[in-house]
Amino acid sequence: MPYTFPGDISVETFLQEYWQKKPLLIRNAFPGIQSPLTPDELAGLACEDDANSRIVFEQHELGHWHVLHGPLNEDDFSDLPKKNWTLLVTDVEKHVPEARDLFDRFRFIPDWRIDDLMISYAPEGGSVGPHTDAYDVFLIQTYGQRRWMINQDYNDSCLDGTELRILEHFTAAEDWTLDPGDMLYLPPNIAHYGIALNECMTCSVGFRAPSISNMVSEYAEHMAAAIDQELRYEDPDLMRQQNPAEIGPDALKRIRTLIAEQLTVDDDSLLRWFGEFSSEVRSGTHAQTPDRLISTYKDLSASFHNDSIIAQSSLSKFLFIRHNDDALLFVDGTSYMTSLAFAIALTDNREINAQQLVESIDNEADRQVLIELYNNGCLLLR
Ligand code: SIN
Ligand code: CO
Numbered sequence: 001m002p003y004t005f006p007g008d009i010s011v012e013t014f015l016q017e018y019w020q021k022k023p024l025l026i027r028n029a030f031p032g033i034q035s036p037l038t039p040d041e042l043a044g045l046a047c048e049d050d051a052n053s054r055i056v057f058e059q060h061e062l063g064h065w066h067v068l069h070g071p072l073n074e075d076d077f078s079d080l081p082k083k084n085w086t087l088l089v090t091d092v093e094k095h096v097p098e099a100r101d102l103f104d105r106f107r108f109i110p111d112w113r114i115d116d117l118m119i120s121y122a123p124e125g126g127s128v129g130p131h132t133d134a135y136d137v138f139l140i141q142t143y144g145q146r147r148w149m150i151n152q153d154y155n156d157s158c159l160d161g162t163e164l165r166i167l168e169h170f171t172a173a174e175d176w177t178l179d180p181g182d183m184l185y186l187p188p189n190i191a192h193y194g195i196a197l198n199e200c201m202t203c204s205v206g207f208r209a210p211s212i213s214n215m216v217s218e219y220a221e222h223m224a225a226a227i228d229q230e231l232r233y234e235d236p237d238l239m240r241q242q243n244p245a246e247i248g249p250d251a252l253k254r255i256r257t258l259i260a261e262q263l264t265v266d267d268d269s270l271l272r273w274f275g276e277f278s279s280e281v282r283s284g285t286h287a288q289t290p291d292r293l294i295s296t297y298k299d300l301s302a303s304f305h306n307d308s309i310i311a312q313s314s315l316s317k318f319l320f321i322r323h324n325d326d327a328l329l330f331v332d333g334t335s336y337m338t339s340l341a342f343a344i345a346l347t348d349n350r351e352i353n354a355q356q357l358v359e360s361i362d363n364e365a366d367r368q369v370l371i372e373l374y375n376n377g378c379l380l381l382r
Contacts, residue, residue, distance in 0.1 A: 003108040006030055006183060011108040019109075020136060020187045023150055025176055029183035035142035035201045036092065036099035039121045042201075045089055045096070046072045050285045052090045056128045056164065060084055065129060065162040084125040086196070091283045093117040097314040100350065106138060106205050111347075112278040112319050115208035122146075122196035130170035130193035132156070136207040138185050141178040144200025148184055149175045154191035167191055178202075215277070220263065222273045227262060271321050272328060272335055279317045280333035287313040287332060287377035294374055297367045300381075301358055308354040309382045316378040318347045329369065331378045342366040346379075354381060 005011045007026035018024045037045065046053035053070030068076060070089075093099045093116065103117050115135065120126075132154070139148070149172030159166045170193055177197065178184060186192055188209070194202065233255070241248050281287075294300050304310075312318055319330045320343035327343035329336045345357055361367055373379040 003105075005108060006105055014185075015108075018185060018187075022152075022187065023174075023190055024185040025178075026183045026185070027179075028181045030105075030140060030142075030181045033140065033142050033181050035119065035203065036096060036102055036117075037119060039199075039201065042087060042089055042119055042121050043072075043077055045092065046070050046087060047074065048095070051095060052283065053088065055080075055085055055087050056126075057081070057085045058125070058127060058129070060125070063159075065159070065164050065166060067163060083123055084127075086120050086122040086126040086128055088118060088120045088128070090118040091116045091285075092119050094283055094285055094315050100314060102140070102203060103205060104350075109207060111317075113207045113209070115206045116283070118204040118206060120202045120204070121200075122202075123199050124196055126196040126200075127194060129159075129164060129166035130154075130191055131165055131167060132189050132191050133186070133206075134188050135209060136185070136187055138183055138205040139178075139194070140183045140203040140205070141180050142201045142203050143180055145177055145179055145197040146200050146202055147175065147177050147195045147197050149193045149195075150184075150186065151191045210277070218277055219265075219270070219273055222277075223262060223269065226269075233258065271323070275319055275321050275328055275330035276333050276335055279319045279330035281315060281317060285315055287315045289375060289377045290380075294371055297371060300371060300374065304354040304381055306355055309351045310354045310357055310374075311351045311380045311382060312346075313378050313380055318378075320344070320347055331373060332376075336369045336372070338366050338369050339363060342369070346373075 003011065005014045006029040009026075014024070045051050047070075049071050051070060053072055055068045055072065055076065057066045057068070058064070059066070093103045099117055099119075103114065106114065120128075130149075149170075151171060151173040153173070154167060154171075155169045157168045159168050170191055172193070176184070235251065235254070239250075294303070316332050317330075320327045320338075321330070322340060323337070325340060327338050327340045329338045329343045329346065339362075342361060345352060345360060357370075361370065370379070374381065
């Protein structure tokens with residue numbers, strides 16, 4: 001098992017005792033950690049059109065909160081107050097491929113659960129207020145100090161007059177100061193309140209848990225898309241009824257059967273749908289097709305040398321599901337039937353030696369998938 005827990009406990013202990021159950025503070029989980037971005041680089045990213053950024057301001061004396069949504073511009077940074085604000089950028093790993101190195105330290109949790117890397121920068125007093133999140137998160141202090149207060153029990157009423165969901169009555173059950181390298185794991189729905197004690201940066205590695213209502217509606221939509229639009233409710237045996245406004249038992253029975261027949265959860269369609277659903281890119285920035293498309297496998301092999309690398313685009317999400325002896329490979333919401341060995345080779349690491357990969361592929365279907373992923377920009381050649 002290559003992935004270890006960043007700290008003194010084993011992955012097994014973490015999963016059994018803490019994951020989705022209770023908070024865990026690990027001192028010095030990442031000794032000597034450097035933030036993947038400097039404060040200036042983070043501000044630069046926050047100004048890019050396709051970045052997801054915001055600044056949260058708190059006016060302490062008045063108890064007011066205010067959010068400035070990105071994309072931000074230079075003027076937004078020119079007259080910031082000395083204290084009490086936080087710059088937050090989400091989906092950082094999609095824009096900064098190197099940031100995935102930190103992200104990758106959490107691959108003891110399956111890739112389909114990983115959501116994004118958020119980086120925050122705050123001067124003294126910066127905070128987003130006490131709140132809860134619906135997701136699991138690892139909060140890693142990369143620079144300066146942040147005080148974290150948490151409580152499992154909380155009153156969920158929120159402050160009025162702000163679009164932020166800030167708990168109105170927060171009291172701390174535990175209170176820690178995190179130094180660079182320290183990490184706090186929080187399962188969903190724990191009230192937490194982080195305040196920068198001095199200029200500080202925090203990385204949040206967040207996990208996605210699809211809502212049941214979203215999964216049911218998306219699955220039903222997927223099933224509905226496969227039903228012939230011409231098929232309709234039919235009642236050639238209709239009998240006259242006493243009360244015209246009544247929806248009679250025969251109609252109800254027929255409707256129940258029609259819907260139940262279409263909504264049965266069949267394993268094959270479920271796994272294909274779930275892989276496509278989980279690998280969809282939701283951040284709005286998608287892989288870009290390369291300048292020069294490749295039409296044959298020979299063209300591909302001819303365009304690299306001994307130490308060329310084939311790398312996953314940082315904008316793409318790669319997953320697979322075993323299917324009999326083969327695999328369904330999912331990339332950015334599309335599924336491909338491939339050999340199991342090929343699916344593992346493409347997903348185990350984000351980078352792979354091009355020569356070795358090409359030599360290991362022994363069938364035409366995998367070759368075509370490789371060409372398609374390259375032409376879609378999901379795989380890059382370096
Ligand atoms: C922060 O980094 O300031 C906030 C992170 C969080 O509370 O989820
Ligand atoms: Co939070």
